[in-house]
Amino acid sequence: MFKRILQHFAARVLTAGLSFAVVWLTARYLGAAGRGQVSLFYTDMSGLVLLAGLVGGSSLIYLVPRRNAWHLLLPAYGWAVVVSGAGAAVVGWLRPVSAEYVLHLAAVTLVQVLLSINLFLLLGRKQEQAYNALTTAQAALLAVALALAFAAAHWLSIRAYYFANYLAYGLPWLASTALLLRLPDAWGGRRARRRVVARELARHSRGAHFSNLLTFANYRFGYYVVAYLAGAKALGVLSVGVALAEAIWLIPRSTALIQYVALVNAADKRGQTYAALRGSRLTLLATAGAVLVAAAVPAGWLATFFGPEFGAAHGVILALAPGILAYGAAMQASSYFSGTARYGLNNRAALLGLAVTVPCCLLLVPRLGMAGAALGMSASYTAMAAYLLGHYRRAIGATWPDLLPGLPDLRWLALRLRGRGEEGERLSS
Numbered sequence: 001m002f003k004r005i006l007q008h009f010a011a012r013v014l015t016a017g018l019s020f021a022v023v024w025l026t027a028r029y030l031g032a033a034g035r036g037q038v039s040l041f042y043t044d045m046s047g048l049v050l051l052a053g054l055v056g057g058s059s060l061i062y063l064v065p066r067r068n069a070w071h072l073l074l075p076a077y078g079w080a081v082v083v084s085g086a087g088a089a090v091v092g093w094l095r096p097v098s099a100e101y102v103l104h105l106a107a108v109t110l111v112q113v114l115l116s117i118n119l120f121l122l123l124g125r126k127q128e129q130a131y132n133a134l135t136t137a138q139a140a141l142l143a144v145a146l147a148l149a150f151a152a153a154h155w156l157s158i159r160a161y162y163f164a165n166y167l168a169y170g171l172p173w174l175a176s177t178a179l180l181l182r183l184p185d186a187w188g189g190r191r192a193r194r195r196v197v198a199r200e201l202a203r204h205s206r207g208a209h210f211s212n213l214l215t216f217a218n219y220r221f222g223y224y225v226v227a228y229l230a231g232a233k234a235l236g237v238l239s240v241g242v243a244l245a246e247a248i249w250l251i252p253r254s255t256a257l258i259q260y261v262a263l264v265n266a267a268d269k270r271g272q273t274y275a276a277l278r279g280s281r282l283t284l285l286a287t288a289g290a291v292l293v294a295a296a297v298p299a300g301w302l303a304t305f306f307g308p309e310f311g312a313a314h315g316v317i318l319a320l321a322p323g324i325l326a327y328g329a330a331m332q333a334s335s336y337f338s339g340t341a342r343y344g345l346n347n348r349a350a351l352l353g354l355a356v357t358v359p360c361c362l363l364l365v366p367r368l369g370m371a372g373a374a375l376g377m378s379a380s381y382t383a384m385a386a387y388l389l390g391h392y393r394r395a396i397g398a399t400w401p402d403l404l405p406g407l408p409d410l411r412w413l414a415l416r417l418r419g420r421g422e423e424g425e426r427l428s429s
Helices: 002-055 059-063 069-094 099-124 128-152 158-180 191-229 232-264 269-275 277-296 299-306 313-339 343-368 370-396 407-428
Strands: none
Touching: 002 069, 002 099, 002 128, 002 158, 002 191, 002 232, 002 299, 059 069, 059 099, 059 191, 069 099, 069 191, 099 128, 099 158, 128 158, 191 232, 191 343, 191 370, 232 277, 232 313, 232 370, 277 313, 277 407, 299 313, 313 343, 313 370, 343 370
16 A cells, blocks of 8 residues: 555656646746636636536546446546536636637547546556556646747747647547557447446436535635636736645645545455555645645745746745645545545535635635635635544544554654665665
């Protein structure tokens, strides 16, 4: 388990670094207003991706170990086509955007969802190396394509971002499809059986994914408030601060995802949960250290690195820091409830967060601008974390000290690292 978490974390670090490069490229070459346009497009796309997950999403990981992969893929693909087209049309109806924006939103969303479906199926079959490689390749392709468009071709337009996404998601989708074709699952099967599996997928996905939709609203409701009340430039600065702060979540997300895969495949759910507690405590310690580092970065450094408009992102990071740490601690609890099909707890936590973030943003953004949005998001994360951790502790029969890191965990980690170092020396001698 520890080795798998380290491997997945390494892949996520590399992916996060490449995503950070995308943030830097769009901020540096397009400015705060251009970065705001990119952020709004990405937020619209992310919302549609989550809607597509209502038939698919992470529930594919839960079902594919015990179901035919092709019986799961076909309904997930069909729903992805519907959501991408209809969802983009609704966005065009709700906001004054161009027809070109709507078309690119539909197409980029579709190719991203198709790739995510393939990746979830591969991950559910424990092909973690393929999952990590393709996820990293997607981030690398996007960063390289934007670098070539901006720096080499001097194509300083939002259109460059659209076409870079086609390349970045399209090629890994083709590669992942080739890997799925190598699975031993028989193509076809009885129609009645396919309908049963499709209904099962929809039932699990609705329960599992509803909380993801609510959580997305918690994460990004402030973006739309800032875009409406303060404009694209303020949204661009906010998005950089949020990207830097939320990058810290790659630490708990890596641990939670591996533990989720192990949990859904484990016969003894309670035993698997207790075996993962030490990893969760060490993850919390690493998350706290990363939060302190991010908060300590001076505003001047941000202005130098991203451009003079982005020094204000430091205030966004400070406002987000408490919520980032709190919800990072709760990600293990959320994955536990998903892995044991107790989706209602995640849904209620997300509803609680939404009940906090909406009034906070509406009250604070007119007064404090983007810092108000960050404070509202942080309050939402903290409320969700408190709810999830309280129920998680009771569900597994643990005490609060069981969830918090201590000296024994540090000693254990030191022994493991020392053991690996000694093993490496023996192999090299």
